[in-house]
Amino acid sequence: MDTKIFRSMSYGVYAVTTMDGERPTGCIANSVMQITSSPATVAVSMNHDNYTNSCMEKCGVFAVSVLSENSDPGIIGTLGFSSGKDRDKFTEIGYEMAEGVPVVKDSCGYVVCRIINKMETSTHTVFLGEVIGTGTYAGAAPAMTYAYYHQVIKGKSPKNAPTYLQEEPETAKDGEKKLNRYVCQVCGYVYEGEELPEDYVCPVCGVGAEKFKKEE
Structure with missing residues (x-):
């Protein structure tokens, strides 16, 4: 089965946020869609292993912030590649409260x-939410698509994401010099070059060169 066909489907990159008691929490998702227009209803797919899943269940309210092409990639690194169970993610992210939940300010806007309902699969919960509030931020770049994240930012999907695919190393074409590949052990970002600079910082999750491992 060639799972790469799933990349031809349309996905965005979203920050799904809610409350963990009195503390904001959230994660990155790309399986978000509008189901109906009146009343406006949105569906979000959330892995059972994501801490955000249980927090959404308890809180009963969540927000979806639509990340833009110019949104700080560190937002994806913070929300997508660490657990809110272990850290307060929002000490590093600019946010404001809307309808009692946090929304990311460095974005196109939010709902x-x-x-109001949910559906369980073997690995994910699909939450259905009736929209109770929206907002937009002026001056934002176009909404980030998963294709843009994958092709331009060179980011990877977290293993809990519905769109996660196991990457196959690319081989050099005839006559081309094979470059070394250094893989970020936090988010999976791949740096290709002869050597990894000592002061290199991952553009997705912000960790330093010491967190990169050379692919053998």
């Missing part, structure tokens, strides 16, 4: 939803 806030009240959970």
Whole structure:
């Protein structure tokens, strides 16, 4: 089965946020879609292993912030590649509160939803939310698509994401010099070059060169 066909489907890159008691929390998702227009209803797919899943269930309200092509990639690194169970992610992210939940300010805007139903699969919960609030931020770049994230930012999907695919190393074409590949052990970003600079910083999750491992 050639799973690469799933990359031809349309996905965005979103920050899904809610409350962990009195503390903001959230993660990155790309399986978000509008189901109906009146009343406006949104569906979000969330892995059972994501801490955000149980927090959404308890809170009953969540927000979806639409990341833009100019959104700081560190937002994806912070929300997508660490658990809110272990750290307060929002000490590093600019946010404001809307309808009682956090929304990311470095984005195109947001929708806030009240959970009205859910569907369980073997690995994910699909939450249905009725929209109770929206907002936009002026001057934002176009919304980031998963294709842009994958092709331009060179980012990877977290293993809990519905669109996660196991990457196959690329081989050099005839006559081309094979470059070394250094893989970020936090987010999976791949740097290709002869040597990894000592002061290199991962453009997705912000860790230093010491967190990169040379692919053998």
